[in-house]
Amino acid sequence: MNIIDLHCDVLWKLSIAEEPLNFRNAPQLQANLERLKQGKVKVQFFAIFVDEDIPQGRKYLEALRQIELFQTQVLAPNPEMVHITDWHQLETLQEGEIGAVLTLExxxxxxxxxxxxxxxxxxxxxxxxxxxxxxxxxxxxxQNDPNLGLKDIAKEVVALLNERDILIDVSHLNMQGFWDVLPIAKHIIASHSNARALCDHPRNLTDEQAKALVEHGGHIHLVYYPEFIVNPTESATMQALIQHFVHLANVVGIENLGLGSDFDGIHQFVENLQNASQTQNLLEKLQEHFTKDEVKGIASNNFLSYVKKIKK
Structure with missing residues:
Protein backbone atom coordinates (compact mmCIF):
# COMPACT_ATOMS: atom_id res chain seq x y z
CA MET A 1 0.00 0.00 0.00
CA ASN A 2 1.22 3.51 -0.81
CA ILE A 3 1.77 5.76 2.19
CA ILE A 4 1.41 9.47 2.86
CA ASP A 5 3.43 10.44 5.95
CA LEU A 6 2.73 13.91 7.37
CA HIS A 7 5.86 14.39 9.45
CA CYS A 8 9.59 13.72 9.43
CA ASP A 9 12.62 15.68 10.61
CA VAL A 10 15.10 14.82 7.86
CA LEU A 11 15.88 18.51 7.24
CA TRP A 12 16.76 19.06 10.88
CA LYS A 13 18.97 15.96 10.86
CA LEU A 14 20.71 17.19 7.70
CA SER A 15 21.19 20.62 9.30
CA ILE A 16 22.92 19.37 12.46
CA ALA A 17 25.15 16.70 10.90
CA GLU A 18 28.86 17.26 11.53
CA GLU A 19 29.60 15.73 8.12
CA PRO A 20 27.26 16.03 5.13
CA LEU A 21 24.68 13.24 4.91
CA ASN A 22 23.46 11.78 1.64
CA PHE A 23 19.67 11.87 1.65
CA ARG A 24 19.58 8.93 -0.75
CA ASN A 25 21.09 6.33 1.54
CA ALA A 26 22.66 7.75 4.73
CA PRO A 27 22.03 5.14 7.47
CA GLN A 28 21.70 7.97 10.00
CA LEU A 29 18.46 9.05 8.28
CA GLN A 30 15.43 7.01 9.29
CA ALA A 31 13.54 8.41 6.29
CA ASN A 32 16.24 8.45 3.62
CA LEU A 33 15.21 7.94 -0.01
CA GLU A 34 16.02 4.24 -0.16
CA ARG A 35 14.01 3.59 3.00
CA LEU A 36 11.07 5.65 1.72
CA LYS A 37 11.04 3.50 -1.41
CA GLN A 38 11.30 0.26 0.56
CA GLY A 39 8.40 1.32 2.78
CA LYS A 40 6.28 2.40 -0.24
CA VAL A 41 6.06 5.96 1.02
CA LYS A 42 4.52 7.83 -1.89
CA VAL A 43 4.38 11.28 -0.23
CA GLN A 44 6.64 12.48 2.57
CA PHE A 45 6.19 15.75 4.45
CA PHE A 46 9.50 17.40 5.44
CA ALA A 47 9.43 19.74 8.45
CA ILE A 48 11.50 22.88 8.87
CA PHE A 49 12.35 22.73 12.56
CA VAL A 50 14.43 25.46 14.21
CA ASP A 51 15.89 24.44 17.57
CA GLU A 52 14.81 26.57 20.53
CA ASP A 53 18.47 27.04 21.57
CA ILE A 54 19.30 29.02 18.42
CA PRO A 55 19.27 32.79 19.18
CA GLN A 56 16.15 34.53 17.90
CA GLY A 57 18.18 36.71 15.56
CA ARG A 58 19.43 33.62 13.73
CA LYS A 59 16.26 31.55 13.63
CA TYR A 60 14.94 32.91 10.34
CA LEU A 61 18.29 32.29 8.65
CA GLU A 62 18.25 28.74 9.99
CA ALA A 63 14.80 28.20 8.49
CA LEU A 64 16.09 29.47 5.15
CA ARG A 65 19.09 27.15 5.44
CA GLN A 66 16.80 24.15 5.87
CA ILE A 67 14.77 25.24 2.86
CA GLU A 68 18.04 25.33 0.93
CA LEU A 69 18.89 21.82 2.18
CA PHE A 70 15.47 20.65 0.99
CA GLN A 71 16.19 22.07 -2.45
CA THR A 72 19.85 21.04 -2.78
CA GLN A 73 19.97 17.72 -0.89
CA VAL A 74 16.46 16.25 -1.16
CA LEU A 75 15.20 17.53 -4.53
CA ALA A 76 18.09 18.44 -6.84
CA PRO A 77 20.16 15.21 -6.75
CA ASN A 78 17.09 12.97 -6.77
CA PRO A 79 14.83 13.47 -9.80
CA GLU A 80 12.31 10.98 -8.42
CA MET A 81 11.56 13.45 -5.61
CA VAL A 82 8.78 15.82 -6.73
CA HIS A 83 8.19 19.03 -4.80
CA ILE A 84 4.45 19.27 -4.10
CA THR A 85 3.39 22.90 -4.31
CA ASP A 86 -0.18 22.19 -5.45
CA TRP A 87 -2.33 19.37 -4.06
CA HIS A 88 -3.35 18.43 -7.63
CA GLN A 89 0.18 17.02 -8.04
CA LEU A 90 -0.65 14.19 -5.65
CA GLU A 91 -2.86 12.73 -8.37
CA THR A 92 -0.24 12.96 -11.11
CA LEU A 93 2.77 11.36 -9.40
CA GLN A 94 4.25 8.72 -11.68
CA GLU A 95 5.47 5.24 -10.82
CA GLY A 96 8.72 5.57 -8.89
CA GLU A 97 8.14 9.22 -7.98
CA ILE A 98 7.78 10.40 -4.38
CA GLY A 99 6.03 13.63 -3.50
CA ALA A 100 7.91 15.93 -1.12
CA VAL A 101 5.86 18.44 0.90
CA LEU A 102 7.59 21.23 2.81
CA THR A 103 6.19 22.20 6.24
CA LEU A 104 7.03 24.61 9.06
CA GLU A 105 7.07 23.12 12.56
CA GLN A 143 4.94 22.22 27.35
CA ASN A 144 3.58 25.61 28.44
CA ASP A 145 0.67 26.47 30.72
CA PRO A 146 -2.40 24.88 29.05
CA ASN A 147 -4.55 27.86 30.04
CA LEU A 148 -2.64 30.45 27.98
CA GLY A 149 -4.30 31.31 24.67
CA LEU A 150 -3.11 32.57 21.31
CA LYS A 151 -1.21 35.87 21.24
CA ASP A 152 -2.44 39.00 19.45
CA ILE A 153 -0.48 38.40 16.24
CA ALA A 154 -1.86 34.88 15.90
CA LYS A 155 -5.03 36.09 14.19
CA GLU A 156 -2.94 37.82 11.51
CA VAL A 157 -0.83 34.70 11.07
CA VAL A 158 -3.90 32.48 10.77
CA ALA A 159 -5.54 34.92 8.34
CA LEU A 160 -2.48 34.74 6.08
CA LEU A 161 -2.42 30.94 6.26
CA ASN A 162 -6.15 30.79 5.49
CA GLU A 163 -5.73 33.15 2.55
CA ARG A 164 -3.16 30.78 1.04
CA ASP A 165 -5.06 27.58 1.92
CA ILE A 166 -2.22 26.39 4.15
CA LEU A 167 -2.94 23.51 6.53
CA ILE A 168 -2.73 24.66 10.16
CA ASP A 169 -1.18 22.01 12.38
CA VAL A 170 -2.25 21.76 16.05
CA SER A 171 -0.01 18.86 17.11
CA HIS A 172 2.31 21.04 19.24
CA LEU A 173 -0.18 23.65 20.51
CA ASN A 174 -1.13 23.90 24.16
CA MET A 175 -4.74 23.25 25.16
CA GLN A 176 -6.14 26.80 25.10
CA GLY A 177 -4.24 27.58 21.91
CA PHE A 178 -5.98 24.60 20.31
CA TRP A 179 -9.43 25.86 21.32
CA ASP A 180 -8.58 29.40 20.19
CA VAL A 181 -7.37 28.42 16.73
CA LEU A 182 -10.09 25.86 16.01
CA PRO A 183 -12.88 28.30 15.03
CA ILE A 184 -10.64 30.60 12.99
CA ALA A 185 -8.56 28.07 11.01
CA LYS A 186 -9.81 27.30 7.51
CA HIS A 187 -7.91 24.00 7.12
CA ILE A 188 -6.87 22.28 10.34
CA ILE A 189 -5.02 19.05 11.07
CA ALA A 190 -2.99 17.22 13.70
CA SER A 191 0.05 15.97 11.79
CA HIS A 192 1.54 13.71 14.48
CA SER A 193 -0.46 13.15 17.66
CA ASN A 194 -2.06 10.21 19.48
CA ALA A 195 -4.90 9.66 21.97
CA ARG A 196 -4.45 11.16 25.42
CA ALA A 197 -7.05 8.72 26.75
CA LEU A 198 -4.44 5.96 26.27
CA CYS A 199 -1.27 7.96 26.97
CA ASP A 200 -1.63 11.07 29.12
CA HIS A 201 0.91 13.32 27.40
CA PRO A 202 0.27 17.00 26.50
CA ARG A 203 1.32 16.25 22.91
CA ASN A 204 -1.68 13.95 22.53
CA LEU A 205 -5.32 14.87 21.90
CA THR A 206 -8.15 14.36 24.34
CA ASP A 207 -11.28 12.73 22.97
CA GLU A 208 -13.00 16.11 23.21
CA GLN A 209 -10.25 17.73 21.12
CA ALA A 210 -10.30 14.91 18.59
CA LYS A 211 -14.07 15.19 18.11
CA ALA A 212 -13.94 18.98 17.79
CA LEU A 213 -11.05 18.80 15.32
CA VAL A 214 -12.94 16.44 13.03
CA GLU A 215 -16.17 18.43 13.39
CA HIS A 216 -14.22 21.41 12.01
CA GLY A 217 -13.12 19.33 9.00
CA GLY A 218 -9.78 18.26 10.41
CA HIS A 219 -7.77 15.04 10.35
CA ILE A 220 -5.59 13.23 12.90
CA HIS A 221 -2.33 11.57 11.87
CA LEU A 222 -0.87 9.23 14.43
CA VAL A 223 2.76 9.27 15.53
CA TYR A 224 5.20 6.40 16.23
CA TYR A 225 7.14 7.91 19.15
CA PRO A 226 6.91 5.60 22.22
CA GLU A 227 6.58 8.55 24.62
CA PHE A 228 3.25 9.39 22.96
CA ILE A 229 2.07 5.76 22.85
CA VAL A 230 2.57 4.29 26.33
CA ASN A 231 3.40 5.39 29.83
CA PRO A 232 7.14 5.34 30.68
CA THR A 233 6.93 2.02 32.53
CA GLU A 234 5.30 0.21 29.59
CA SER A 235 6.76 -1.28 26.42
CA ALA A 236 5.95 0.42 23.12
CA THR A 237 4.79 -2.57 21.14
CA MET A 238 3.16 -2.43 17.72
CA GLN A 239 -0.06 -3.52 19.40
CA ALA A 240 0.13 -0.56 21.80
CA LEU A 241 0.37 1.84 18.84
CA ILE A 242 -2.50 0.11 17.07
CA GLN A 243 -4.70 0.61 20.13
CA HIS A 244 -4.46 4.36 19.48
CA PHE A 245 -5.83 3.79 15.97
CA VAL A 246 -8.63 1.61 17.36
CA HIS A 247 -9.52 4.16 20.04
CA LEU A 248 -9.53 7.18 17.74
CA ALA A 249 -11.43 5.26 15.06
CA ASN A 250 -14.15 4.69 17.66
CA VAL A 251 -14.10 8.36 18.68
CA VAL A 252 -13.97 10.15 15.30
CA GLY A 253 -14.22 7.49 12.58
CA ILE A 254 -11.41 5.68 10.83
CA GLU A 255 -11.88 7.81 7.71
CA ASN A 256 -10.35 10.73 9.60
CA LEU A 257 -7.06 9.04 10.53
CA GLY A 258 -3.64 8.91 8.88
CA LEU A 259 0.10 8.54 9.51
CA GLY A 260 2.67 11.02 10.87
CA SER A 261 5.76 9.00 11.75
CA ASP A 262 8.09 11.67 13.21
CA PHE A 263 11.05 9.72 11.81
CA ASP A 264 14.39 11.49 12.30
CA GLY A 265 12.86 13.44 15.15
CA ILE A 266 12.69 10.39 17.42
CA HIS A 267 15.35 8.26 19.10
CA GLN A 268 13.14 5.56 20.61
CA PHE A 269 11.07 3.21 18.52
CA VAL A 270 8.17 0.81 18.32
CA GLU A 271 9.30 -2.75 17.67
CA ASN A 272 9.66 -3.44 13.92
CA LEU A 273 8.99 0.21 13.14
CA GLN A 274 12.43 1.81 13.40
CA ASN A 275 12.60 3.55 10.02
CA ALA A 276 10.49 4.29 6.95
CA SER A 277 11.37 0.97 5.28
CA GLN A 278 9.38 -0.87 7.96
CA THR A 279 6.13 1.07 7.63
CA GLN A 280 4.40 -1.79 5.81
CA ASN A 281 4.77 -3.81 9.03
CA LEU A 282 2.36 -1.39 10.69
CA LEU A 283 -0.13 -1.65 7.84
CA GLU A 284 -0.06 -5.44 7.98
CA LYS A 285 -0.83 -5.41 11.70
CA LEU A 286 -3.58 -2.82 11.23
CA GLN A 287 -5.33 -5.28 8.89
CA GLU A 288 -5.88 -7.54 11.89
CA HIS A 289 -8.23 -4.85 13.26
CA PHE A 290 -9.58 -3.07 10.17
CA THR A 291 -10.53 -4.00 6.61
CA LYS A 292 -8.00 -3.66 3.81
CA ASP A 293 -9.84 -0.64 2.41
CA GLU A 294 -9.87 1.00 5.84
CA VAL A 295 -6.12 0.48 6.17
CA LYS A 296 -5.61 1.92 2.67
CA GLY A 297 -7.51 4.93 3.97
CA ILE A 298 -5.15 5.30 6.93
CA ALA A 299 -2.14 4.81 4.65
CA SER A 300 -3.03 7.48 2.10
CA ASN A 301 -6.61 7.62 0.81
CA ASN A 302 -8.08 9.51 3.79
CA PHE A 303 -5.62 12.34 3.31
CA LEU A 304 -6.25 12.40 -0.44
CA SER A 305 -9.95 12.85 0.30
CA TYR A 306 -9.13 15.59 2.81
CA VAL A 307 -7.12 17.68 0.32
CA LYS A 308 -9.75 17.23 -2.41
CA LYS A 309 -12.04 19.35 -0.24
CA ILE A 310 -9.34 22.03 -0.12
CA LYS A 311 -9.02 22.05 -3.89
CA LYS A 312 -12.76 22.60 -4.24
Missing part, protein backbone atom coordinates in the same frame (compact mmCIF):
# COMPACT_ATOMS: atom_id res chain seq x y z
CA UNK A 106 6.41 26.18 14.68
CA UNK A 107 6.58 29.89 13.86
CA UNK A 108 9.66 30.56 16.02
CA UNK A 109 11.66 31.54 12.94
CA UNK A 110 9.42 34.47 12.01
CA UNK A 111 9.25 36.20 15.38
CA UNK A 112 6.40 38.67 14.88
CA UNK A 113 7.27 39.42 11.25
CA UNK A 114 4.59 38.41 8.75
CA UNK A 115 6.90 39.20 5.84
CA UNK A 116 9.20 36.41 7.00
CA UNK A 117 6.24 34.04 7.07
CA UNK A 118 5.26 35.11 3.56
CA UNK A 119 8.78 34.39 2.33
CA UNK A 120 8.74 30.92 3.90
CA UNK A 121 5.35 30.19 2.34
CA UNK A 122 6.69 31.38 -1.02
CA UNK A 123 9.26 28.57 -0.80
CA UNK A 124 6.39 26.11 -1.14
CA UNK A 125 5.42 25.37 2.46
CA UNK A 126 1.98 23.72 2.59
CA UNK A 127 1.51 23.07 6.33
CA UNK A 128 2.35 25.29 9.32
CA UNK A 129 2.25 24.70 13.05
CA UNK A 130 1.99 27.85 15.16
CA UNK A 131 4.37 26.47 17.78
CA UNK A 132 6.71 23.66 18.64
CA UNK A 133 6.58 22.70 22.33
CA UNK A 134 7.53 26.12 23.70
CA UNK A 135 6.29 29.69 23.64
CA UNK A 136 7.01 31.96 20.70
CA UNK A 137 5.66 35.32 19.52
CA UNK A 138 2.50 33.68 18.11
CA UNK A 139 1.32 31.14 20.69
CA UNK A 140 2.19 28.74 23.49
CA UNK A 141 3.35 25.15 23.01
CA UNK A 142 2.39 21.84 24.54
Missing amino acids: GCDAIGADLFKLQAILDAGVKLVGLTWNNENAVAYGA
Whole structure:
Protein backbone atom coordinates (compact mmCIF):
# COMPACT_ATOMS: atom_id res chain seq x y z
CA MET A 1 0.00 0.00 0.00
CA ASN A 2 1.22 3.51 -0.81
CA ILE A 3 1.77 5.76 2.19
CA ILE A 4 1.41 9.47 2.86
CA ASP A 5 3.43 10.44 5.95
CA LEU A 6 2.73 13.91 7.37
CA HIS A 7 5.86 14.39 9.45
CA CYS A 8 9.59 13.72 9.43
CA ASP A 9 12.62 15.68 10.61
CA VAL A 10 15.10 14.82 7.86
CA LEU A 11 15.88 18.51 7.24
CA TRP A 12 16.76 19.06 10.88
CA LYS A 13 18.97 15.96 10.86
CA LEU A 14 20.71 17.19 7.70
CA SER A 15 21.19 20.62 9.30
CA ILE A 16 22.92 19.37 12.46
CA ALA A 17 25.15 16.70 10.90
CA GLU A 18 28.86 17.26 11.53
CA GLU A 19 29.60 15.73 8.12
CA PRO A 20 27.26 16.03 5.13
CA LEU A 21 24.68 13.24 4.91
CA ASN A 22 23.46 11.78 1.64
CA PHE A 23 19.67 11.87 1.65
CA ARG A 24 19.58 8.93 -0.75
CA ASN A 25 21.09 6.33 1.54
CA ALA A 26 22.66 7.75 4.73
CA PRO A 27 22.03 5.14 7.47
CA GLN A 28 21.70 7.97 10.00
CA LEU A 29 18.46 9.05 8.28
CA GLN A 30 15.43 7.01 9.29
CA ALA A 31 13.54 8.41 6.29
CA ASN A 32 16.24 8.45 3.62
CA LEU A 33 15.21 7.94 -0.01
CA GLU A 34 16.02 4.24 -0.16
CA ARG A 35 14.01 3.59 3.00
CA LEU A 36 11.07 5.65 1.72
CA LYS A 37 11.04 3.50 -1.41
CA GLN A 38 11.30 0.26 0.56
CA GLY A 39 8.40 1.32 2.78
CA LYS A 40 6.28 2.40 -0.24
CA VAL A 41 6.06 5.96 1.02
CA LYS A 42 4.52 7.83 -1.89
CA VAL A 43 4.38 11.28 -0.23
CA GLN A 44 6.64 12.48 2.57
CA PHE A 45 6.19 15.75 4.45
CA PHE A 46 9.50 17.40 5.44
CA ALA A 47 9.43 19.74 8.45
CA ILE A 48 11.50 22.88 8.87
CA PHE A 49 12.35 22.73 12.56
CA VAL A 50 14.43 25.46 14.21
CA ASP A 51 15.89 24.44 17.57
CA GLU A 52 14.81 26.57 20.53
CA ASP A 53 18.47 27.04 21.57
CA ILE A 54 19.30 29.02 18.42
CA PRO A 55 19.27 32.79 19.18
CA GLN A 56 16.15 34.53 17.90
CA GLY A 57 18.18 36.71 15.56
CA ARG A 58 19.43 33.62 13.73
CA LYS A 59 16.26 31.55 13.63
CA TYR A 60 14.94 32.91 10.34
CA LEU A 61 18.29 32.29 8.65
CA GLU A 62 18.25 28.74 9.99
CA ALA A 63 14.80 28.20 8.49
CA LEU A 64 16.09 29.47 5.15
CA ARG A 65 19.09 27.15 5.44
CA GLN A 66 16.80 24.15 5.87
CA ILE A 67 14.77 25.24 2.86
CA GLU A 68 18.04 25.33 0.93
CA LEU A 69 18.89 21.82 2.18
CA PHE A 70 15.47 20.65 0.99
CA GLN A 71 16.19 22.07 -2.45
CA THR A 72 19.85 21.04 -2.78
CA GLN A 73 19.97 17.72 -0.89
CA VAL A 74 16.46 16.25 -1.16
CA LEU A 75 15.20 17.53 -4.53
CA ALA A 76 18.09 18.44 -6.84
CA PRO A 77 20.16 15.21 -6.75
CA ASN A 78 17.09 12.97 -6.77
CA PRO A 79 14.83 13.47 -9.80
CA GLU A 80 12.31 10.98 -8.42
CA MET A 81 11.56 13.45 -5.61
CA VAL A 82 8.78 15.82 -6.73
CA HIS A 83 8.19 19.03 -4.80
CA ILE A 84 4.45 19.27 -4.10
CA THR A 85 3.39 22.90 -4.31
CA ASP A 86 -0.18 22.19 -5.45
CA TRP A 87 -2.33 19.37 -4.06
CA HIS A 88 -3.35 18.43 -7.63
CA GLN A 89 0.18 17.02 -8.04
CA LEU A 90 -0.65 14.19 -5.65
CA GLU A 91 -2.86 12.73 -8.37
CA THR A 92 -0.24 12.96 -11.11
CA LEU A 93 2.77 11.36 -9.40
CA GLN A 94 4.25 8.72 -11.68
CA GLU A 95 5.47 5.24 -10.82
CA GLY A 96 8.72 5.57 -8.89
CA GLU A 97 8.14 9.22 -7.98
CA ILE A 98 7.78 10.40 -4.38
CA GLY A 99 6.03 13.63 -3.50
CA ALA A 100 7.91 15.93 -1.12
CA VAL A 101 5.86 18.44 0.90
CA LEU A 102 7.59 21.23 2.81
CA THR A 103 6.19 22.20 6.24
CA LEU A 104 7.03 24.61 9.06
CA GLU A 105 7.07 23.12 12.56
CA GLY A 106 6.41 26.18 14.68
CA CYS A 107 6.58 29.89 13.86
CA ASP A 108 9.66 30.56 16.02
CA ALA A 109 11.66 31.54 12.94
CA ILE A 110 9.42 34.47 12.01
CA GLY A 111 9.25 36.20 15.38
CA ALA A 112 6.40 38.67 14.88
CA ASP A 113 7.27 39.42 11.25
CA LEU A 114 4.59 38.41 8.75
CA PHE A 115 6.90 39.20 5.84
CA LYS A 116 9.20 36.41 7.00
CA LEU A 117 6.24 34.04 7.07
CA GLN A 118 5.26 35.11 3.56
CA ALA A 119 8.78 34.39 2.33
CA ILE A 120 8.74 30.92 3.90
CA LEU A 121 5.35 30.19 2.34
CA ASP A 122 6.69 31.38 -1.02
CA ALA A 123 9.26 28.57 -0.80
CA GLY A 124 6.39 26.11 -1.14
CA VAL A 125 5.42 25.37 2.46
CA LYS A 126 1.98 23.72 2.59
CA LEU A 127 1.51 23.07 6.33
CA VAL A 128 2.35 25.29 9.32
CA GLY A 129 2.25 24.70 13.05
CA LEU A 130 1.99 27.85 15.16
CA THR A 131 4.37 26.47 17.78
CA TRP A 132 6.71 23.66 18.64
CA ASN A 133 6.58 22.70 22.33
CA ASN A 134 7.53 26.12 23.70
CA GLU A 135 6.29 29.69 23.64
CA ASN A 136 7.01 31.96 20.70
CA ALA A 137 5.66 35.32 19.52
CA VAL A 138 2.50 33.68 18.11
CA ALA A 139 1.32 31.14 20.69
CA TYR A 140 2.19 28.74 23.49
CA GLY A 141 3.35 25.15 23.01
CA ALA A 142 2.39 21.84 24.54
CA GLN A 143 4.94 22.22 27.35
CA ASN A 144 3.58 25.61 28.44
CA ASP A 145 0.67 26.47 30.72
CA PRO A 146 -2.40 24.88 29.05
CA ASN A 147 -4.55 27.86 30.04
CA LEU A 148 -2.64 30.45 27.98
CA GLY A 149 -4.30 31.31 24.67
CA LEU A 150 -3.11 32.57 21.31
CA LYS A 151 -1.21 35.87 21.24
CA ASP A 152 -2.44 39.00 19.45
CA ILE A 153 -0.48 38.40 16.24
CA ALA A 154 -1.86 34.88 15.90
CA LYS A 155 -5.03 36.09 14.19
CA GLU A 156 -2.94 37.82 11.51
CA VAL A 157 -0.83 34.70 11.07
CA VAL A 158 -3.90 32.48 10.77
CA ALA A 159 -5.54 34.92 8.34
CA LEU A 160 -2.48 34.74 6.08
CA LEU A 161 -2.42 30.94 6.26
CA ASN A 162 -6.15 30.79 5.49
CA GLU A 163 -5.73 33.15 2.55
CA ARG A 164 -3.16 30.78 1.04
CA ASP A 165 -5.06 27.58 1.92
CA ILE A 166 -2.22 26.39 4.15
CA LEU A 167 -2.94 23.51 6.53
CA ILE A 168 -2.73 24.66 10.16
CA ASP A 169 -1.18 22.01 12.38
CA VAL A 170 -2.25 21.76 16.05
CA SER A 171 -0.01 18.86 17.11
CA HIS A 172 2.31 21.04 19.24
CA LEU A 173 -0.18 23.65 20.51
CA ASN A 174 -1.13 23.90 24.16
CA MET A 175 -4.74 23.25 25.16
CA GLN A 176 -6.14 26.80 25.10
CA GLY A 177 -4.24 27.58 21.91
CA PHE A 178 -5.98 24.60 20.31
CA TRP A 179 -9.43 25.86 21.32
CA ASP A 180 -8.58 29.40 20.19
CA VAL A 181 -7.37 28.42 16.73
CA LEU A 182 -10.09 25.86 16.01
CA PRO A 183 -12.88 28.30 15.03
CA ILE A 184 -10.64 30.60 12.99
CA ALA A 185 -8.56 28.07 11.01
CA LYS A 186 -9.81 27.30 7.51
CA HIS A 187 -7.91 24.00 7.12
CA ILE A 188 -6.87 22.28 10.34
CA ILE A 189 -5.02 19.05 11.07
CA ALA A 190 -2.99 17.22 13.70
CA SER A 191 0.05 15.97 11.79
CA HIS A 192 1.54 13.71 14.48
CA SER A 193 -0.46 13.15 17.66
CA ASN A 194 -2.06 10.21 19.48
CA ALA A 195 -4.90 9.66 21.97
CA ARG A 196 -4.45 11.16 25.42
CA ALA A 197 -7.05 8.72 26.75
CA LEU A 198 -4.44 5.96 26.27
CA CYS A 199 -1.27 7.96 26.97
CA ASP A 200 -1.63 11.07 29.12
CA HIS A 201 0.91 13.32 27.40
CA PRO A 202 0.27 17.00 26.50
CA ARG A 203 1.32 16.25 22.91
CA ASN A 204 -1.68 13.95 22.53
CA LEU A 205 -5.32 14.87 21.90
CA THR A 206 -8.15 14.36 24.34
CA ASP A 207 -11.28 12.73 22.97
CA GLU A 208 -13.00 16.11 23.21
CA GLN A 209 -10.25 17.73 21.12
CA ALA A 210 -10.30 14.91 18.59
CA LYS A 211 -14.07 15.19 18.11
CA ALA A 212 -13.94 18.98 17.79
CA LEU A 213 -11.05 18.80 15.32
CA VAL A 214 -12.94 16.44 13.03
CA GLU A 215 -16.17 18.43 13.39
CA HIS A 216 -14.22 21.41 12.01
CA GLY A 217 -13.12 19.33 9.00
CA GLY A 218 -9.78 18.26 10.41
CA HIS A 219 -7.77 15.04 10.35
CA ILE A 220 -5.59 13.23 12.90
CA HIS A 221 -2.33 11.57 11.87
CA LEU A 222 -0.87 9.23 14.43
CA VAL A 223 2.76 9.27 15.53
CA TYR A 224 5.20 6.40 16.23
CA TYR A 225 7.14 7.91 19.15
CA PRO A 226 6.91 5.60 22.22
CA GLU A 227 6.58 8.55 24.62
CA PHE A 228 3.25 9.39 22.96
CA ILE A 229 2.07 5.76 22.85
CA VAL A 230 2.57 4.29 26.33
CA ASN A 231 3.40 5.39 29.83
CA PRO A 232 7.14 5.34 30.68
CA THR A 233 6.93 2.02 32.53
CA GLU A 234 5.30 0.21 29.59
CA SER A 235 6.76 -1.28 26.42
CA ALA A 236 5.95 0.42 23.12
CA THR A 237 4.79 -2.57 21.14
CA MET A 238 3.16 -2.43 17.72
CA GLN A 239 -0.06 -3.52 19.40
CA ALA A 240 0.13 -0.56 21.80
CA LEU A 241 0.37 1.84 18.84
CA ILE A 242 -2.50 0.11 17.07
CA GLN A 243 -4.70 0.61 20.13
CA HIS A 244 -4.46 4.36 19.48
CA PHE A 245 -5.83 3.79 15.97
CA VAL A 246 -8.63 1.61 17.36
CA HIS A 247 -9.52 4.16 20.04
CA LEU A 248 -9.53 7.18 17.74
CA ALA A 249 -11.43 5.26 15.06
CA ASN A 250 -14.15 4.69 17.66
CA VAL A 251 -14.10 8.36 18.68
CA VAL A 252 -13.97 10.15 15.30
CA GLY A 253 -14.22 7.49 12.58
CA ILE A 254 -11.41 5.68 10.83
CA GLU A 255 -11.88 7.81 7.71
CA ASN A 256 -10.35 10.73 9.60
CA LEU A 257 -7.06 9.04 10.53
CA GLY A 258 -3.64 8.91 8.88
CA LEU A 259 0.10 8.54 9.51
CA GLY A 260 2.67 11.02 10.87
CA SER A 261 5.76 9.00 11.75
CA ASP A 262 8.09 11.67 13.21
CA PHE A 263 11.05 9.72 11.81
CA ASP A 264 14.39 11.49 12.30
CA GLY A 265 12.86 13.44 15.15
CA ILE A 266 12.69 10.39 17.42
CA HIS A 267 15.35 8.26 19.10
CA GLN A 268 13.14 5.56 20.61
CA PHE A 269 11.07 3.21 18.52
CA VAL A 270 8.17 0.81 18.32
CA GLU A 271 9.30 -2.75 17.67
CA ASN A 272 9.66 -3.44 13.92
CA LEU A 273 8.99 0.21 13.14
CA GLN A 274 12.43 1.81 13.40
CA ASN A 275 12.60 3.55 10.02
CA ALA A 276 10.49 4.29 6.95
CA SER A 277 11.37 0.97 5.28
CA GLN A 278 9.38 -0.87 7.96
CA THR A 279 6.13 1.07 7.63
CA GLN A 280 4.40 -1.79 5.81
CA ASN A 281 4.77 -3.81 9.03
CA LEU A 282 2.36 -1.39 10.69
CA LEU A 283 -0.13 -1.65 7.84
CA GLU A 284 -0.06 -5.44 7.98
CA LYS A 285 -0.83 -5.41 11.70
CA LEU A 286 -3.58 -2.82 11.23
CA GLN A 287 -5.33 -5.28 8.89
CA GLU A 288 -5.88 -7.54 11.89
CA HIS A 289 -8.23 -4.85 13.26
CA PHE A 290 -9.58 -3.07 10.17
CA THR A 291 -10.53 -4.00 6.61
CA LYS A 292 -8.00 -3.66 3.81
CA ASP A 293 -9.84 -0.64 2.41
CA GLU A 294 -9.87 1.00 5.84
CA VAL A 295 -6.12 0.48 6.17
CA LYS A 296 -5.61 1.92 2.67
CA GLY A 297 -7.51 4.93 3.97
CA ILE A 298 -5.15 5.30 6.93
CA ALA A 299 -2.14 4.81 4.65
CA SER A 300 -3.03 7.48 2.10
CA ASN A 301 -6.61 7.62 0.81
CA ASN A 302 -8.08 9.51 3.79
CA PHE A 303 -5.62 12.34 3.31
CA LEU A 304 -6.25 12.40 -0.44
CA SER A 305 -9.95 12.85 0.30
CA TYR A 306 -9.13 15.59 2.81
CA VAL A 307 -7.12 17.68 0.32
CA LYS A 308 -9.75 17.23 -2.41
CA LYS A 309 -12.04 19.35 -0.24
CA ILE A 310 -9.34 22.03 -0.12
CA LYS A 311 -9.02 22.05 -3.89
CA LYS A 312 -12.76 22.60 -4.24
